[in-house]
Amino acid sequence: MTFRDVLLQRLTFRRQKESKFHEIIVANNRLLQQNMDLEKRTKHLGKENTDDVGTSQRVQELDRRIRELNDERGEMYKTQSENAQRLVNLNEQLRTREEKDKKQTEHVKSLSARCDLQVHQLREKDVTIQILQDELAALQLEIHTTEEKSKRLVLENQQLVERWINKMNEEAEKMNEATQFYETALEQARDAADKQKRQSARRRDGSSAESTKNIPYSSIVLPKKVYxxxxxxxxxxxxxxxxxxxxxxxxxxxxxxxxxxxxxxxxxxxxxxxxxxxxxxxxxxxxxxxxxxxxxxxxxxxxxxxxxxxxxxxxxxxxxxxxxxxxxxxxxxxxxxxxxxxxxxxxxxxxxxxxxxxxxxxxxxxxxxxxxxxxxxxxxxxxxxxxxxxxxxxxxxxxxxxxxxxxxxxxxxxxxxxxxxxxxxxxxxxxxxxxxxxxxxxxxxxxxxxxxxxxxxxxxxxxxxxxxxxxxxxxxxxxxxxxxxxxxxxxxxxxxxxxxxxxxxxxxxxxxxxxxxxxxxx
Known part of the structure; x- marks a missing residue:
């Protein structure tokens, strides 16, 4: 290692060793500063206490004010709680109404669909009615034509019947003329035969009446008791x-x-x-x-x-x-x-x-x-x-x-x-x-x-x-x-x-x- 490297290593070690107490030193300095500030404030407060006689009254007023604020805060908490409960209730009502509105919306959609279907059916029925009306008109025309034809046929039938009756009457008259001769010729013989028959019938009726009088009739006797x-x-x-x-x-x-x-x-x-x-x-x-x-x-x-x-x-x-x-x-x-x-x-x-x-x-x-x-x-x-x-x-x-x-x-x-x-x-x-x-x-x-x-x-x-x-x-x-x-x-x-x-x-x-x-x- 070179001298430079050794020196750099030692400096680095020393910095690491000394840096361990840096935070303690900073904290101690901060505490000293706070202690000094507190001493100054204490001196200042002591001075104020000695100078101002109404400090105690002020403190009492502040205490009263604190109590009022605490009471007001309690009332506000209570009001806040009530408002929170009302908010919950209103949210529940809102949710219920939303569900109801949703159901009504679905019902309205269903009714709309049914209405559309009925409108479609009505259109189809209108078309069917129109077709039936056309068919009815055609049938009425056909019935009218048939009635006219029937009237003509009835009239023709009446004419044919009249002609047939007239012809039959003519033939009957001819037959009556033909039979008149025979009836006239046989009338006298018939009259004589009728007279003879009536006389014989009278004789037979008289004898039968006498015979029936002699036959006893067994009449029904009404019963009196069960047989x-x-x-x-x-x-x-x-x-x-x-x-x-x-x-x-x-x-x-x-x-x-x-x-x-x-x-x-x-x-x-x-x-x-x-x-x-x-x-x-x-x-x-x-x-x-x-x-x-x-x-x-x-x-x-x-x-x-x-x-x-x-x-x-x-x-x-x-x-x-x-x-x-x-x-x-x-x-x-x-x-x-x-x-x-x-x-x-x-x-x-x-x-x-x-x-x-x-x-x-x-x-x-x-x-x-x-x-x-x-x-x-x-x-x-x-x-x-x-x-x-x-x-x-x-x-x-x-x-x-x-x-x-x-x-x-x-x-x-x-x-x-x-x-x-x-x-x-x-x-x-x-x-x-x-x-x-x-x-x-x-x-x-x-x-x-x-x-x-x-x-x-x-x-x-x-x-x-x-x-x-x-x-x-x-x-x-x-x-x-x-x-x-x-x-x-x-x-x-x-x-x-x-x-x-x-x-x-x-x-x-x-x-x-x-x-x-x-x-x-x-």
């Missing part, structure tokens, strides 16, 4: 009917069975099964070869009485079938239903050949004529309607006859009058030719308790019979309208009565399973 009471069904009875030939009668009910009974002894001959629900009406054909039963399963079933087997099942109604009848030739059946229709069935094909819409539920039907060309139906709307079975057209509607629904309709033995039964507790006979009410029947003790309660004429047409809710059988005189006999053996509402066509028995059935036979021959 036989029978309980054969397992559930409620809904209907009863006598056979056409008078050899048996039948009952049907909620046990889905038809019971065939001997007309004189009441012994059960046969039980017919096959129905799915309650039997509502029974009818025999004219030769007692078949029997039908309508039911609440919307069907009518036909059994053969020779084999006691089910022969036809007629389905097509959409409501309960309350009544059905055979025509005289047994080739057709007419049924009436709760679905407001009548149906005419062809038994050879087993299908419907005509459906008649009746405007009201049908409770019962009957045939005005044996071949079934004219039908009579009684309805839930209190009206009676006549129908042409060939065309399905309405012939006549009888309104105001009853004030309650019709429960039964049946023709008189002579075929000139109709017997009706109603829930207004009256029966009426209507002249079917003039549509006039001939006789009305009622009694203080008679009450019609069922919508399917059936009434009946006696075979000679002199009496009318019906069952009441009390279980009594009322028999009226068909000519006078007076109650001839009131007999009671049943314990519940009577659902139907049927007279044997031979006139020797009256059959009645109550809903509570009992059947009564009344002897009307002695």
């Amino acid at each position: 036989k009471k029978i309980n054969i069904h397992e559930a409620e009875i809904h209907c009863i009917a006598a056979s056409s030939c008078g050899s048996m009668f039948a009952t049907g009910g909620a046990d889905k069975k038809i019971k065939l009974l001997d007309a004189r002894t009441g012994h059960t001959l046969q039980t017919l099964n096959g129905a799915l629900q309650t039997i509502t009406s029974i009818s025999f054909n004219a030769t007692d070869e078949m029997v039908l039963g309508s039911g609440t399963d919307n069907a009518t079933r036909i059994w053969s009485l020779s084999t006691h087997r089910l022969r036809h099942t007629l389905t097509g109604h959409i409501g309960k079938v309350y009544s059905a009848k055979f025509t005289a030739d047994s080739n057709r059946v007419v049924s009436g239903s709760h679905d407001r229709t009548l149906k005419v069935w062809d038994l050879q094909r087993g299908s419907t050949i005509r459906t008649i819409f009746t405007f009201s539920s049908c409770n019962d039907i009957c045939l005005m004529d044996a071949d079934g060309q004219t039908l009579i139906s009684g309805h839930l709307d209190n009206n009676i309607r006549l129908w042409d079975a060939r065309t399905g057209a309405a012939i006549k509607e009888l309104t105001g006859v009853h004030s309650g629904q019709i429960t039964s309709v049946s023709m008189s033995p002579d075929g000139n009058s109709l017997l009706t039964n109603s829930r207004d507790n009256t029966l009426k006979i209507i002249d079917i030719r003039m549509y006039d009410i001939i006789k009305s029947f009622q009694s203080d003790t008679y009450r019609n308790g069922l919508n399917w309660s059936r009434s009946t004429f006696s075979p000679d047409g002199k009496y009318v019979a019906a069952g009441s809710t009390s279980g009594g059988i009322h028999i009226w005189n068909a000519r006078t309208g007076k109650v001839e006999r009131e007999i009671s053996e049943h314990s519940s509402v009577v659902c139907g009565v049927a007279w044997n066509p031979n006139g020797d028995y009256l059959y009645s059935a109550e809903k509570n399973k009992a059947v009564c036979m009344w002897d009307t021959s002695k």
